[in-house]
Amino acid sequence: xxxxxxxxxxxxxxxxxxxxxxxxxxxxxxxxxxxxxxxxxxxxxxxxxxxxxxxxxxxxxxxxxxxxxxxxxxxxxxxxxxxxxxxxxxxxxxxxxxxxxxxxxxxxxxxxxxxxxxxxxxxxxxxxxxxxxxxxxxxxxxxxxxxxxxxxxxxxxxxxxxxxxxxxxxxxxxxxxxxxxxxxxxxxxxxxxxxxxxxxxxxxxxxxxxxxxxxxxxxxxxxxxxxxxxxxxxxxxxxxxxxxxxxxxxxxxxxxxxxxxxxxxxxxxxxxxxxxxxxxxxxxxxxxxxxxxxxxxxxxxxxxxxxxxxxxxxxxxxxxxxxxxxxxxxxxxxxxxxxxxxxxxxxxxxxxxxxxxxxxxxxxxxxxxxxxxxxxxxxxxxxxxxxxxxxx
Amino acid sequence: xxxxxxxxxxxxxxxxxxxxxxxxxxxxxxxxxxxxxxxxxxxxxxxxxxxxxxxxxxxxxxxxxxxxxxxxxxxxxxxxxxxxxxxxxxxxxxxxxxxxxxxxxxxxxxxxxxx
Numbered sequence: 001x002x003x004x005x006x007x008x009x010x011x012x013x014x015x016x017x018x019x020x021x022x023x024x025x026x027x028x029x030x031x032x033x034x035x036x037x038x039x040x041x042x043x044x045x046x047x048x049x050x051x052x053x054x055x056x057x058x059x060x061x062x063x064x065x066x067x068x069x070x071x072x073x074x075x076x077x078x079x080x081x082x083x084x085x086x087x088x089x090x091x092x093x094x095x096x097x098x099x100x101x102x103x104x105x106x107x108x109x110x111x112x113x114x115x116x117x118x119x120x121x122x123x124x125x126x127x128x129x130x131x132x133x134x135x136x137x138x139x140x141x142x143x144x145x146x147x148x149x150x151x152x153x154x155x156x157x158x159x160x161x162x163x164x165x166x167x168x169x170x171x172x173x174x175x176x177x178x179x180x181x182x183x184x185x186x187x188x189x190x191x192x193x194x195x196x197x198x199x200x201x202x203x204x205x206x207x208x209x210x211x212x213x214x215x216x217x218x219x220x221x222x223x224x225x226x227x228x229x230x231x232x233x234x235x236x237x238x239x240x241x242x243x244x245x246x247x248x249x250x251x252x253x254x255x256x257x258x259x260x261x262x263x264x265x266x267x268x269x270x271x272x273x274x275x276x277x278x279x280x281x282x283x284x285x286x287x288x289x290x291x292x293x294x295x296x297x298x299x300x301x302x303x304x305x306x307x308x309x310x311x312x313x314x315x316x317x318x319x320x321x322x323x324x325x326x327x328x329x330x331x332x333x334x335x336x337x338x339x340x341x342x343x344x345x346x347x348x349x350x351x352x353x354x355x356x357x358x359x360x361x362x363x364x365x366x367x368x369x370x371x372x373x374x375x376x377x378x379x380x381x382x383x384x385x386x387x388x389x390x391x392x
Numbered sequence: 393x394x395x396x397x398x399x400x401x402x403x404x405x406x407x408x409x410x411x412x413x414x415x416x417x418x419x420x421x422x423x424x425x426x427x428x429x430x431x432x433x434x435x436x437x438x439x440x441x442x443x444x445x446x447x448x449x450x451x452x453x454x455x456x457x458x459x460x461x462x463x464x465x466x467x468x469x470x471x472x473x474x475x476x477x478x479x480x481x482x483x484x485x486x487x488x489x490x491x492x493x494x495x496x497x498x499x500x501x502x503x504x505x506x507x
Contacts, residue, residue, distance in 0.1 A: 190506040193498070218489040259443075259483035262450055330457040330465060330473050337480040344503070345484050351498035 005233045010376040014239060021368035022382050024361045026389075027198040033313035035389045040288050041067040044242075044388070045148070045155040045162070045169045047290040047307060048074060050187070052152065054082065058104045058119060062087055062097050067199075067289075067310040068158050072145055073097050077119040078106055084147035084156045090123055090140040091115045117142055150174060151182050171241030173284065177292065181275050185303060185323040189340050193318040193351055197358035199289060199310040200385070202318055205354050206306065207285055208375045209234065209248055215353060219346050224281060226251040234374050235279040242287035242384045244377040247279035250296075263338035268298040270332050273325040275301040285377060287384050300325045302336075304343070314358060320347065405468045406475075407456065413449065413475060416442055420474040424505050427481040432493050432500070436485075443486045446479045 011019050026032045048063045060075040071087035073096065089096050089110040096110045096117065107124065109116040116125035121142035126135060146157040148166040151174075155166050167174055195202055205211070209224050209232035216223070224232045236247040256264060280296040291306040302324045309317040322343060324336050360366065371379045404417055419442055421427045431439065446453075453476055460469055485492055 192504045192506055193502060218495065219484065257483075257487035258447055259450075259479060259487060262454070263480070266454060328461045328463075330460050330462050330469070331454040333462055334454065334457070334473075334476050334480055337477050338483060341480055341484060344505075345488075345494050345497065348494055348497040348500065348503050351503060352496060355498075 005229055008373045010234075010237050010373050014237070014376060014380070017239075017376055017380050017383060021370050022379065024367050024369050026382075026385070027201050027358070028313065028362050028364075030313045032389070033198075033310070036288075036310070036385070037067055037069065039391060040385065040388045041065070041158075041310070042069070043157070043159045043163070044288060045157045045164075045166050046288075047153050047286065047305075048072065048084075048156050049154045050152050050182075051082065051149060051154060052187070053101070053154075056103065058106055060097065060102055060104060060108070062100050063156075065309065066312070070158060071095055072156055072158075073108075073142070074147065074154060074156070075104070075108070075119050075121075079120075082147060082149060082154060083119070083121060084145040084154075085121045085142035086145060088143065089115055090142065091126075096142070151178060151180070153182070169241065170286070171243065172238075173240035173243050173245070173286065176238075176240070176245070176278075177276060177284070179276060182303070182323070184273060184325060186326045187321050188324050188336060189322040191320040191344065191347070193320070194311075195316045195318055195351060195354050196314060197316055197354040198313060198361075199308045199316040200382075201357050201361070202316050202351075202354045203285070203289065203291070203306075203308050203381070204369075204378050205350055205357065206291065207246075207283065207378045207381065209246070210372065210375060211353075216346055216349055219342070219349060222251070222254055224248040224250045232374070237376055238278075239380055242388075243285060244380050245278065245282055245284045246374075246377045247277075247282045249279045250281065259338065260342075263335040264298050266331055266335040267300060267339075270300050270325065270327065270335075273300040275303060277301065283377075285381055287381065288388075302339070314362065316354075318351070404471065406471055407468045409456065410449070410453065410472055413445065413472075416445055416475060417471070419478040420471045421478060422474060423507060424481070425507075427478045428500060430478065431482050431485055434492055436490075436492055439482050439485055439492055443479065443482055446475065450476070450479070 049061050053061055054076045057076055057078045060073060063072045065072060073085045073087040074082060076082050087096050089112065091113055094110055094112040097108055107116050107118050114127045115123065118124050121144060123137045123140045146162050148155050150166055150170060212223055212232050213221055213225055234246050235249050238245050275294045277294050277296060282294040284292040289308040293304040295302050305321045307319040311317055322340055327333050406413055419430060421430060453472060457473060465473060489495060
């Protein structure tokens with residue numbers, strides 16, 4: 001495949017996205033951040049995990065979401081159903097479950113006075129109940145949160161009346177990535193980065209390839225670059241409801257250095273396992289803060305996810321997960337180790353830029369951001385965000 | 393999950409066919425953070441010596457490792473596996489950025505692998 005590279009292709013295809021500069025103010029404004037919390041993070045579908053995080057009855061996750069002013073408990077019931085609740089006791093509002101992950105024996109007790117809930121969130125036991133006045137236990141369960149699952153990814157929505165179902169929200173992306181592919185992979189590594197940067201700066205910096213030959217000149221100078229495509233122009237850009245994907249291809253025939261070549265050889269021997277890729281590398285931005293990256297392997301594709309969790313206007317928790325097809329064999333595992341080290345080093349090159357950009361914008365030396373045509377997906381993200389923040 | 397060979401006192405022995413790698417045993421480390429620390433605190437000469445000693449043996453090593461499932465490796469095989477993991481750890485320093493530490497990289501202590 002050869003990329004057809006005309007100038008300004010995407011603006012012609014998606015004229016409604018616009019071409020002008022974008023204000024930098026939302027990246028540094030505390031007032032805007034409060035609007036994002038209320039009008040975005042408390043109203044849209046947010047990815048909080050995967051079904052294999054809580055495989056058995058009684059398994060639970062707790063997500064303390066600063067961006068939503070909420071602590072959320074996700075628990076798999078004895079009936080196998082995954083439910084989400086506000087992690088807040090009905091008695092006096094204490095946090096019920098404090099550990100980030102665990103397994104309960106069918107019930108969860110608040111540490112404050114031992115009020116106890118089952119895995120359906122129902123209040124089943126109150127200590128010294130006889131001494132209370134007119135408690136209606138059956139009406140005093142944990143406050144449920146809309147929870148749904150798509151392709152094994154668990155989403156919650158804190159809006160009591162979500163404007164869209166999860167399926168509607170995902171739009172055509174749900175079909176593009178559907179088919180059970182992600183179930184065949186297993187999470188091998190999780191990195192967590194606590195960054196001094198606005199969450200959008202971190203996401204924007206990832207949401208393009210333009211920076212690759214420069215920011216990553218020491219690590220992947222040739223990824224998605226060819227003689228005919230020096231500036232990583234994209235193979236495809238698709239917009240899906242609030243979301244986008246950009247896709248690229250990388251030339252074949254490059255001679256890898258020795259250990260990289262060894263890693264490729266070991267991986268090539270593995271059983272084929274492919275993801276529904278558009279190109280060799282696809283980057284899905286699922287509004288607002290979730291990213292799925294698909295990578296072409298020699299024989300086995302693999303994928304990553306990012307969750308950019310705002311902690312403050314100038315602080316973000318960036319969770320990165322790397323998923324590979326499962327392997328039981330030590331030799332094959334070496335190729336995954338190689339790829340993990342490469343991804344880690346590349347992403348450390350990125351993270352240092354996130355903080356520098358935030359400092360730069362916070363200085364107010366510049367008030368606008370300029371995006372070229374092959375960064376249209378960033379432009380689209382800001383437009384979607386603006387639309388959400390603008391809704392009362 | 394990330395480091396299947398950890399938590400095991402490997403006894404600092406290698407399989408019979410790989411005894412010649414014994415001088416490299418300080419690189420047989422169980423966790424990513426240990427291997428990364430070893431790379432970052434080594435000189436380029438030390439890294440290159442390890443890299444060039446391991447590389448010609450990798451075909452034999454991977455052929456050997458192919459006989460084993462990850463969770464059923466004898467202690468000396470685990471040691472060999474850990475040496476190989478360290479080769480993966482130093483590969484980029486040798487083949488890509490040519491120095492022990494990634495230049496212009498984020499502080500690795502703040503880029504935390506949840507093991």
